[in-house]
Amino acid sequence: AQTVTQSQPEMSVQEAETVTLSCTYDTSESDYYLFWYKQPPSRQMILVIRQEAYKQQNATENRFSVNFQKAAKSFSLKISDSQLGDAAMYFCAYLIQGAQKLVFGQGTRLTINP
Amino acid sequence: DAMVIQNPRYQVTQFGKPVTLSCSQTLNHNVMYWYQQKSSQAPKLLFHYYDKDFNNEADTPDNFQSRRPNTSFCFLDIRSPGLGDAAMYLCATSRGGAYNEQFFGPGTRLTVL
Numbered sequence: 001a002q003t004v005t006q007s008q009p010e011m012s013v014q015e016a017e018t019v020t021l022s023c024t025y026d027t028s029e030s031d032y033y034l035f036w037y038k039q040p041p042s043r044q045m046i047l048v049i050r051q052e053a054y055k056q057q058n059a060t061e062n063r064f065s066v067n068f069q070k071a072a073k074s075f076s077l078k079i080s081d082s083q084l085g086d087a088a089m090y091f092c093a094y095l096i097q098g099a100q101k102l103v104f105g106q107g108t109r110l111t112i113n114p
Numbered sequence: 115d116a117m118v119i120q121n122p123r124y125q126v127t128q129f130g131k132p133v134t135l136s137c138s139q140t141l142n143h144n145v146m147y148w149y150q151q152k153s154s155q156a157p158k159l160l161f162h163y164y165d166k167d168f169n170n171e172a173d174t175p176d177n178f179q180s181r182r183p184n185t186s187f188c189f190l191d192i193r194s195p196g197l198g199d200a201a202m203y204l205c206a207t208s209r210g211g212a213y214n215e216q217f218f219g220p221g222t223r224l225t226v227l
Binding site: 033035037043044045046047050089091095097098099100101102104105106107109 | 145147154155156157159162164169204208210211212213214215216217218219220221
């Protein structure tokens with residue numbers, strides 16, 4: 001069975017600094033996708049960044065980037081120049097190609113200190 | 115803007131009184147999902163519809179049912195809510211096919227008195 005593990009239940013960072021959230025996953029599949037979702041307090045879950053497993057290049061979206069280590073089954077999220085609006089619960093998620101079901105990690109609550 | 119809409123945003127019901135939550139989408143996606151999310155936990159998939167095909171998760175209680183009368187709408191029915199069913203209920207959609215990025219609605223927070 002596929003599992004996703006986020007080992008950091010909570011993280012905090014000073015505004016304008018960089019923080020890295022960890023995620024590991026377990027799968028025997030070769031074709032899959034990885035996602036980081038952001039869920040601010042009482043607000044909608046939105047996609048932050050996605051990574052296709054067949055791509056070696058790490059995905060980047062503005063201040064958000066990932067470090068995808070396929071052999072190690074690791075998928076960490078780096079947030080640069082942290083802003084107060086980045087405060088949220090962050091979920092790492094995994095999706096097998098062609099499947100319908102997202103497998104979520106337990107989440108990491110990120111606090112930004114002004 | 116194309117989106118996933120959930121109504122109501124907040125729902126209060128009494129123990130044992132049936133309740134229906136609504137989800138609609140303007141994305142014209144084939145797949146619609148219902149998740150239950152309790153405080154500080156990951157969303158838990160209850161079931162999903164791929165077009166008209168209903169797919170129930172093995173551990174979803176019988177107390178939870180769903181209907182999808184057309185592409186745009188999907189409903190979650192809780193037949194006899196218990197205190198343990200108080201949670202945020204998230205609706206999501208995806209296109210289907212090889213790549214199924216999911217788009218989430220804002221959720222309905224259910225309180226059971």
